[in-house]
Amino acid sequence: MKILVTGGLGKVGQWVVDELLRGGYEVTVLDRMPGPRDGSVKHLMGEIQDLGQVLEAAAGTDAIVHLAAVHNPNVAPTGVVFETNVNGTFNVHHAAYRLGIPRVVSTSSNAAVGWAYSDGAFMPDYLPIDEEHPCSPIDPYGLSKQIGETIARSYSRKGVETVVIRPSGVVTPEALEEIRRTGGREPEGWREYSYIDVRDLAVAFRLAVERPVPGGTVMFVVADDSTVAAPLCELLPRLNPAIGDRARDLTGTQGVFSNARAREILGWKPVHMWR
Numbered sequence: 001m002k003i004l005v006t007g008g009l010g011k012v013g014q015w016v017v018d019e020l021l022r023g024g025y026e027v028t029v030l031d032r033m034p035g036p037r038d039g040s041v042k043h044l045m046g047e048i049q050d051l052g053q054v055l056e057a058a059a060g061t062d063a064i065v066h067l068a069a070v071h072n073p074n075v076a077p078t079g080v081v082f083e084t085n086v087n088g089t090f091n092v093h094h095a096a097y098r099l100g101i102p103r104v105v106s107t108s109s110n111a112a113v114g115w116a117y118s119d120g121a122f123m124p125d126y127l128p129i130d131e132e133h134p135c136s137p138i139d140p141y142g143l144s145k146q147i148g149e150t151i152a153r154s155y156s157r158k159g160v161e162t163v164v165i166r167p168s169g170v171v172t173p174e175a176l177e178e179i180r181r182t183g184g185r186e187p188e189g190w191r192e193y194s195y196i197d198v199r200d201l202a203v204a205f206r207l208a209v210e211r212p213v214p215g216g217t218v219m220f221v222v223a224d225d226s227t228v229a230a231p232l233c234e235l236l237p238r239l240n241p242a243i244g245d246r247a248r249d250l251t252g253t254q255g256v257f258s259n260a261r262a263r264e265i266l267g268w269k270p271v272h273m274w275r
Contacts, residue, residue: 001025006031006068006088007068008067013029019203021040028043031046051091054091065105070141071141081144086147104161106152106163110167111142112137115129116168120240128258149218152216166222167196171196179274194255200221204268224253225255225274232256
């Protein structure tokens with residue numbers, strides 16, 4: 001089975017490519033940076049904002065894993081963040097539709113809900129947050145991811161099997177070990193304190209390629225716990241009393257996002273957690 005991975009040289013992409021190779025897949029990477037010439041992966045240098053380049057890179061593949069994006073609203077001008085993420089996601093799904101590629105697994109973010117990068121303006125309707133929670137982003141990155149999810153749903157209605165993964169706070173093994181060493185991160189204001197080890201995230205992407213998944217599925221892929229030592233049912237009301245009793249169920253180590261859908265549909269579970 002041949003898989004195109006966009007952004008395969010990035011922080012997450014490298015781990016996803018390695019996971020797919022271990023699964024026996026033939027991988028092509030499309031990235032704006034030139035890749036190594038090791039022979040195990042076909043590397044194409046190109047831009048996801050160019051539909052023609054995406055079509056050429058995707059030709060002959062059986063699935064697309066779409067990771068390429070501007071990953072943070074603070075690392076590029078607003079228009080670059082929005083246009084890269086939205087146009088790139090459209091081009092990938094449209095290429096799959098035009099070429100008859102049956103499945104696209106794309107990358108959204110917990111930022112689509114609106115908590116990340118909200119400067120304290122976001123208040124959850126309920127906790128833990130699942131995929132049914134309304135999306136109300138106010139920053140260009142979260143907005144681009146919400147629109148990306150809409151694009152995926154649109155192409156699922158055209159017959160493409162679309163799976164959208166929402167990670168949160170991706171950490172490398174080294175970063176996870178640092179959290180473990182310090183006994184958790186120090187609270188830094190009104191935040192989600194969620195995370196996912198990149199190794200567990202890579203497994204979720206592979207399973208999203210392999211498993212039968214209803215088209216248009218969106219799922220959080222997050223660790224079971226939070227990055228802080230204190231129970232969130234105690235910490236979040238201290239940080240923002242306006243939350244009232246909505247955090248009451250976040251006892252013990254429970255995080256703010258539910259990964260129940262990924263567990264159920266993919267048969268996935270996180271295994272790398274700092275505790």
